Amino acid sequence: MSFEYAPAPESRAVVSIKPKYGHFIGGKFVAGSKHFPTINPATEEVLSQIALAGKAEVDAAVKAARKAYVGTWSKMSGKERGKYLYRIARIMQERAREFAVLETLDNGKPIRESRDTDIPLAAAHFFYHAGWADKLEYAGLGTSPKPLGVAGQIIPWNFPLLMLAWKVAPALAAGNTVVLKPAESTSLTALLFAEVCQQAELPAGVVNIVTGDGSTGALIVNHPGIDKIAFTGSTEVGKIIARAVAPTKKSVTLELGGKAANIVFDDAPIDETVEGIVNGIFFNQGHVCCAGSRLLLQENVAEEVLHKLKNRMEKIRVGDPMDKNTDVGAINSKEQLAKITELAAAGDAEGAERWSPACNLPAKGFWFAPTIFTGVTQAHRIAREEIFGPVLSVLTFRTPQEAIEKANNTPFGLSAGIWSEKGSRTLWASQQLRAGVIWANTFNKFDPTSPFGGYKESGWGREGGRHGLSAYLKGVSHE
Numbered sequence: 001m002s003f004e005y006a007p008a009p010e011s012r013a014v015v016s017i018k019p020k021y022g023h024f025i026g027g028k029f030v031a032g033s034k035h036f037p038t039i040n041p042a043t044e045e046v047l048s049q050i051a052l053a054g055k056a057e058v059d060a061a062v063k064a065a066r067k068a069y070v071g072t073w074s075k076m077s078g079k080e081r082g083k084y085l086y087r088i089a090r091i092m093q094e095r096a097r098e099f100a101v102l103e104t105l106d107n108g109k110p111i112r113e114s115r116d117t118d119i120p121l122a123a124a125h126f127f128y129h130a131g132w133a134d135k136l137e138y139a140g141l142g143t144s145p146k147p148l149g150v151a152g153q154i155i156p157w158n159f160p161l162l163m164l165a166w167k168v169a170p171a172l173a174a175g176n177t178v179v180l181k182p183a184e185s186t187s188l189t190a191l192l193f194a195e196v197c198q199q200a201e202l203p204a205g206v207v208n209i210v211t212g213d214g215s216t217g218a219l220i221v222n223h224p225g226i227d228k229i230a231f232t233g234s235t236e237v238g239k240i241i242a243r244a245v246a247p248t249k250k251s252v253t254l255e256l257g258g259k260a261a262n263i264v265f266d267d268a269p270i271d272e273t274v275e276g277i278v279n280g281i282f283f284n285q286g287h288v289c290c291a292g293s294r295l296l297l298q299e300n301v302a303e304e305v306l307h308k309l310k311n312r313m314e315k316i317r318v319g320d321p322m323d324k325n326t327d328v329g330a331i332n333s334k335e336q337l338a339k340i341t342e343l344a345a346a347g348d349a350e351g352a353e354r355w356s357p358a359c360n361l362p363a364k365g366f367w368f369a370p371t372i373f374t375g376v377t378q379a380h381r382i383a384r385e386e387i388f389g390p391v392l393s394v395l396t397f398r399t400p401q402e403a404i405e406k407a408n409n410t411p412f413g414l415s416a417g418i419w420s421e422k423g424s425r426t427l428w429a430s431q432q433l434r435a436g437v438i439w440a441n442t443f444n445k446f447d448p449t450s451p452f453g454g455y456k457e458s459g460w461g462r463e464g465g466r467h468g469l470s471a472y473l474k475g476v477s478h479e
């Protein structure tokens with residue numbers, strides 16, 4: 001028997017979106033010169049016009065950040081800085097509903113995820129780092145740790161506010177000031193965060209937000225007035241940034257792509273594992289750098305797992321992100337949809353077998369049904385390249401050693417998952433996997449206290465936890 005869900009739409013009345021936005025520089029909103037539209041990817045409705053920062057605006061933001069660093073923030077005691085961070089965290093909690101609705105409208109992710117994951121975790125990052133601000137001397141990072149100065153921070157569109165929190169909270173806790181650029185398709189929650197900074201009476205210039213595209217990002221990366229670059233996004237752009245900062249004195253952290261193996265051993269608890277596989281690849285439409293996008297099944301349980309996985313996938317609700325029952329929302333952009341479609345077509349062409357449950361996709365907006373490919377080999381593009389969408393590539397293995405070899409056979413190394421009831425096997429496997437984060441009998445668990453980052457082409461440095469703090473302090477190595 002199956003139950004029909006009645007629609008349960010979240011109200012958008014809680015947000016007021018302006019027709020046009022400027023930049024947030026030196027504590028004030030300043031008008032932009034050029035603008036571009038930001039849309040709701042679930043409906044293609046234009047939500048607002050976002051300003052495109054050029055050289056003059058980036059210069060002004062860096063100047064404001066330097067002034068605030070020299071004049072105020074670097075002189076302030078950690079205890080005082082912490083007060084501001086606590087204030088920001090509390091205001092984010094108070095305005096959580098507004099943030100969640102805005103994030104869902106601008107990004108396309110289900111309201112259930114923005115409400116229960118993105119926004120609470122973003123606030124948690126500020127609370128966590130607020131606690132560090134007056135205890136840096138005791139973090140095991142030297143007796144008198146010093147900030148780096150002005151940090152240029154460039155973030156992606158998959159977790160817009162959360163990635164802002166990952167970057168801004170540790171930078172401020174450690175005594176740096178920031179110039180942050182959100183991704184071009186998801187600027188609205190960063191601009192609402194700017195309002196929160198005003199509400200918290202954060203000293204002018206400590207946080208500056210300039211909006212724009214890759215050209216604005218490049219202006220930040222190449223700006224001589226910046227001491228540190230923190231970037232999350234594609235490996236391609238990460239390499240451009242690494243080359244640009246190599247001949248300079250800038251510090252850099254890069255959080256890039258992934259192609260994580262989610263390994264299922266034959267002693268795994270199958271029902272729980274199926275939930276973990278679904279969460280691993282269909283959470284946030286698969287727009288997750290650490291997504292479990294390569295499922296490695298031990299051969300003798302492969303058939304059973306796939307059968308149960310397909311049954312479970314039949315129950316995934318794809319559609320209106322504002323509906324509280326929705327599991328999978330809209331693909332973030334037309335460009336991303338084109339990329340997913342192209343890679344899935346390559347899966348067909350190279351001989352893998354595609355399966356999706358029946359689902360009615362809305363006529364307008366950008367959608368991709370949850371999809372699995374079986375019969376995938378390691379040579380297939382869908383086993384090697386990051387799809388960044390709701391597409392799972394399934395491979396099989398016979399022995400545990402073969403699982404490790406296949407899992408590590410990738411240029412990436414961000415995350416991995418292990419499903420087994422046996423602790424010794426889990427420990428054995430996790431010691432051999434070349435991945436920064438390894439989950440055992442769970443997947444996609446995030447916590448501000450836990451460092452996150454990758455090996456190889458997945459990036460440099462760590463964010464979160466004590467390790468993440470070190471990336472915003474002088475003279476502390478961060479690997």
Ligand code: NAI
Pocket residue numbers: 154155156157158181182183184212213214215216217218221232233234235237238240241255256257258288289336339386387388
């Ligand atoms: P992207 O790397 O181009 O964009 C990420 C951010 O970098 C945005 O704010 C963008 O404006 C900025 N940017 C772009 N070019 C830049 C440059 N030359 N210098 C400085 N900043 C620059 O990512 P895109 O094009 O949106 O997505 C392409 C693919 O990248 C995705 O399909 C996915 O595979 C991967 N990706 C990975 C992410 C992750 O969390 N690791 C996040 C976003 C994308």
Ligand code: MG
Pocket residue numbers: 214
């Ligand atoms: Mg791009």
